[in-house]
Amino acid sequence: MPPPDPQTAPLRQLHRRSWIPLPEWLLHYQRQWIRHDLTAGLTAAAVVIPNALAYATLAGLPIEAGLYTAFIPMLVYAMFGTSRVLSVSTTTTLAILTTSALAEVSQGAGGVTLLAAAATLGVLVGAMLLVASLLRLGFVANFISEPVLVGFKAGIAVVIFVDQVPKLLGIHVAKGEFFYNVAHIVEGLPRTSTPTVIVAALALIALIVLRRFVPRVPAPLLVVGCAIVASRLLDLHAHGVETVGAVPAGLPAPTLPVFALAHALWPIALGMALMSFTETTAAGRAFARHGEPTPVANRELLATGLANLAGALFGAMPGGGGTTQTAVNRRAGAASQASSLVTAAVALAAMLLLSPLIGLIPHAVLAAVVIVYSIGLFDPIEFRAIARVRRMEFVWALVALAGVVVVGTLQGILVAIIVSLAALAHQISDPPVYVLARKRNTDVFRPLSAAHPNDETWPGLLLLLPEGRIFFANVQHVGLKMLKLITAAAPQTVVVDLSGVFDIEYTALKMFADAEQRLRARGITLWLAAMNPDVFAMVQRSPLGEALGRERMFHNLEQAVERYCTTVAGQTRDPR
Structure with a gap:
């Protein structure tokens, strides 16, 4: 707001003394x-x-x-x-x-x-x-x-x-x-x-x-x-x-x-x-x-x-x-x-x-x-x-x-x-889940698309990105979408990028914990990455956090990919 006009000083004094406050715009009115x-x-x-x-x-x-x-x-x-x-x-x-x-x-x-x-x-x-x-x-x-x-x-x-x-x-x-x-x-x-x-x-x-x-x-x-x-x-x-x-x-x-x-x-x-x-x-x-x-x-x-x-x-x-x-x-x-x-x-x-x-x-x-x-x-x-x-x-x-x-x-x-x-109910009940790839020679991850055929992926590694709040009304849809993508890709390791998830409810955490057990039984490892502080705190307090441990939770996707390449795939970079 511009500085008040000196001519309005009496109005401001009246405003301070009056039981009836004057409008803010009048106190700062300019000639x-x-x-x-x-x-x-x-x-x-x-x-x-x-x-x-x-x-x-x-x-x-x-x-x-x-x-x-x-x-x-x-x-x-x-x-x-x-x-x-x-x-x-x-x-x-x-x-x-x-x-x-x-x-x-x-x-x-x-x-x-x-x-x-x-x-x-x-x-x-x-x-x-x-x-x-x-x-x-x-x-x-x-x-x-x-x-x-x-x-x-x-x-x-x-x-x-x-x-x-x-x-x-x-x-x-x-x-x-x-x-x-x-x-x-x-x-x-x-x-x-x-x-x-x-x-x-x-x-x-x-x-x-x-x-x-x-x-x-x-x-x-x-x-x-x-x-x-x-x-x-x-x-x-x-x-x-x-x-x-x-x-x-x-x-x-x-x-x-x-x-x-x-x-x-x-x-x-x-x-x-x-x-x-x-x-x-x-x-x-x-x-x-x-x-x-x-x-x-x-x-x-x-x-x-x-x-x-x-x-x-x-x-x-x-x-x-x-x-x-x-x-x-x-x-x-x-x-x-x-x-x-x-x-x-x-x-x-x-x-x-x-x-x-x-x-x-x-x-x-x-x-x-x-x-x-x-x-x-x-x-x-x-x-x-x-x-x-x-x-x-x-x-x-x-x-x-x-x-x-x-x-x-x-x-x-x-x-x-x-x-x-x-x-609104339709939008929040069916949030999207994307498969991610990395733009070559960068640290930019984006949804896998035929428009970008040269983006990097890694054998045995599946990167998933759900978006929005995950809670009781949409957790089944999210789970089914992820399961379908995992079944199609048959990976060794699944990394779920939670950067697009601003909140996650107990029902969703329980779904992830159950999914982690089922995936482990099939020889598939679940990792989480890029959680905001609130989501990270909730995951840590849940059985899912106990099952994953700190070693399977990462600050960002780049860190998770590097860990996979060096410890799981046994190589620093082998994109296909």
Whole structure:
């Protein structure tokens, strides 16, 4: 961190004397950051506020909930978060999950009930994040693998697209499961509103062109602004283009949760808490520059928990760090969390001054914003990259995608977590075992391969390398693989290189001890090499260590090979 500005010395003194600690970034704030933070905050607001308005309509909430979401969570995170540039409001993923959650508990309900349900959901998400912070569960976000997350987000993109198509067409469709929605959209095509389609098409084209060719221009703000002007001048509502309508001005009123809904909302709230933290952490880490503090996982849980809790009590949607808006904030030059305070101030100004203009926005334009900024969640290049590296993980990504589309976003989170855990179980239950050879004229050992036909091996000596933790869940697989390789090679001596094994359990030690006895009965000697200190200590304390003795345990493979060549094979080097 750079040295503190002398101008902030009074703040540091106040921090030491106050019962309320000031944010760390404020204590070290530098005057030269002001211009960058102001520019970045204004630029980010041009993206955050239109998106938040669109996400509020996506969730079926009053549109002002989008303004509250761009204000309160942003403000709270700036005070408690550890990422300098993270922009926190809501995200596409969280918006569609909020939509699904509210649909489950508020079928046909009015705005007041929807706001109460949203407040309950936000309080649950915030409380879960706070509890996770107290329990230091920041590592839990790593339990959703990247391929599964890619598939999950792709499924979200598909669901959002289908959900927003009726608004692009100007038709009303009773919502249900994914395929039900698709069928009813097809049935409703004859009722399509031509003026609405024209407005939607122009908005889509403008958003895509601006993002593609003028990425520095705040496309959502420009398109929404033009839509407001067109709506006023052309009286689009009179031509059948639905608009947002009246939006109340002023500060958000307190919204109390309805805890009677908690029993129905807590499962999705748990999934949303996980997704909020996962997206927040990923965005914060992705845009942290060299020399800046890396986001601290458990502190991020605290910050996002407080942001959700405070936001929920004042009408905001559940939120987290958004990748798109954080990217805009970073590109615009944000130097600290002060940029988020600027964004929050712009949202506040919009609440107080711009409500009449917001009411003129066509729903089709907001739907276009949602689609353009969510379609990127479906990234064919990511799927292709996963398939090229590992086919099985590509299958996991497809399963996660299908889980969201077929069984719904609520159950899709569960599918994603189950698939991730199943993938983890598969990986740890079947670790690889390699036969090693030495690169000629070096001390480098690598897996025996037809690509390296000149690598050294020795008659009667088999070098094996298992990788990963060896314990009760995979010891049988490891044992069978080794036995198969030993049977095929028929060696005099087997050296097991344990450099790739960071932990070995009692069950595995017993397996090795039993195997040592059986191999000895067949005239085959077992040696161990390259153990880390913990593994070496465990081996020494076990019957295996007693059976081997120190003379059959080596610091590294080179030492074991030299011992074999000089004492067993009776030669210094006779590679074949």
